[in-house]
Amino acid sequence: MERAQSAESTGYVIRPNFQKKFRPSVIQGCLHEVLVEQLSDKEYDSKTVHQLTTTVADAVRARMKSQELDRYKFIVQVVIGEQRGEGTKMCARCYWDADTDNFAHDLFINSSLFCVATVFGVFHY
Template sequence: MALVDEYGGPLRQTIYENTYLTEPEEAARFRSHKVAALLKGLLKERLEGQVYDPVRGSQMTKQLADDIRERVKALGFDRHKLVVHVTVGERRWQTFSSCSRCLWDTATDGFASQSYQNESLFCSAQVFALYFE
């Protein structure tokens, strides 16, 4: 069965040519220090003075992750797949530990991590950038 557009005509399929680029250009390499600075500023801007609310917590986490992804994309790390992980929780003098493992190419992939806490909540945000050929 052929795919059709909203007017009933055949849907044109876009065919992409292989670029044969096995690593990013120097200007498009992932710069973790730039992303860490972005994370630090964004977390402070959004969470300063906030009080932890368990009902709004999941929505706040999703919104933070979406905003981080959009701002990192705007930095121009072309051809990188971005994975953003954000954790927000109530601060009750407990210990919070987080770890992650990835299989990647250390020459082209990277990550940045930042945390924030105030009297009521804590937040941990990580951005993983995987070069996509």
């Protein structure tokens, strides 16, 4: 009978299958690649750091979209600072579904700057 079709083709799927879940270890690898590509030859300049931050965030977002994680929304945060031996602290809080939602982050440091990039993957029901 043609009436007996899979739930994915006829119904509303409320959870992604394992292959389509946001997996932090995979995403962190992609994030690290983007940071190395974008920042390895850059030096900190206070006049252009705003544009550099936007460029890195856009590159990270494009890489996340290429992962084809259907129905996930991505939130990308990039912080770039001058490497002068100072510390920085970051914090993020939210309510989410611990089964489907997650985050990944990576740190890039060279002699002139540091960059902390975070990607939040939130499954859209």
